[in-house]
Amino acid sequence: MRRHSRRRPDLLIATPPAAAGQRIGLMGGSFNPPHDGHLAVSRTALRRLKLDRVWWLVSPGNPLKANDALPPLADRLAACRALTRGEPRILVSGLEADLGSAYTVDTVGFLVERFPATRFVWVMGADNLAGFHRWRRWREIAQRVPIAVVDRPGWHLAAMASPVARALERRRRPTDQAPALPALFPPAWVFLPTRLSPLSSSALRRHAARPQLAADGAGT
Secondary structure, three states, X not given: OOOOOOOOOHHHOOOOOOOOOOEEEEEEEOOOOOOHHHHHHHHHHHHHOOOOEEEEEEOOOOOOOOOOOOOOHHHHHHHHHHHOOOOOOEEEEOHHHHHOOXXXXXXXXXXXXXXXXOEEEEEEEHHHHHOHHHOOOHHHHXXXXXXXXXXXXXXXXXXXXXXXXXXXXXXXXXXXXXXXXXXXXXXXXXXXXXXXXXXXXXXXXXXXXHHHHHHHHHOO
């Protein structure tokens, strides 16, 4: 997605509340659609990193993918809030639309500057780590916040052999030190094995499309 030419003044950008010393995980993505796999990653991060909150940062669009068929942001925000109902420590935000950028490096930079005393951690699945080297200014992201990578089915080997994992190998912390991650000076990261959920947004989209395709073909 193309970056907007103008950004709203920082004071006009609404965010979830954050206090000094709080430990907050940041999970970004299009959430198209949100599913139990997202919940599993969030719950793992909350438990293993001893976080106070996880923020779902629902992107206006993925800069690395075509967004022509992406549902409106308002619909995806509503779906995320419906799924996380009953999960008081998971908060949903569309702040990237107000920020005027779908790039994680801009989101992270904005948040650490607005909340300098909050301990943020970027949380992502192993599938994201495998392609993290394609993200805009990924090294700057790693310099701004610690990173927690939660295992995903079929992605362990690709993630650990990825360019970023190799580049940051000396900054990786043992899994048993995960609770210390939010307080560490970046770059620092940890890989978290966990009970794996096979769900993915792309698989759910394919499944949801099948009945419609059958219906569309019935009259031809």
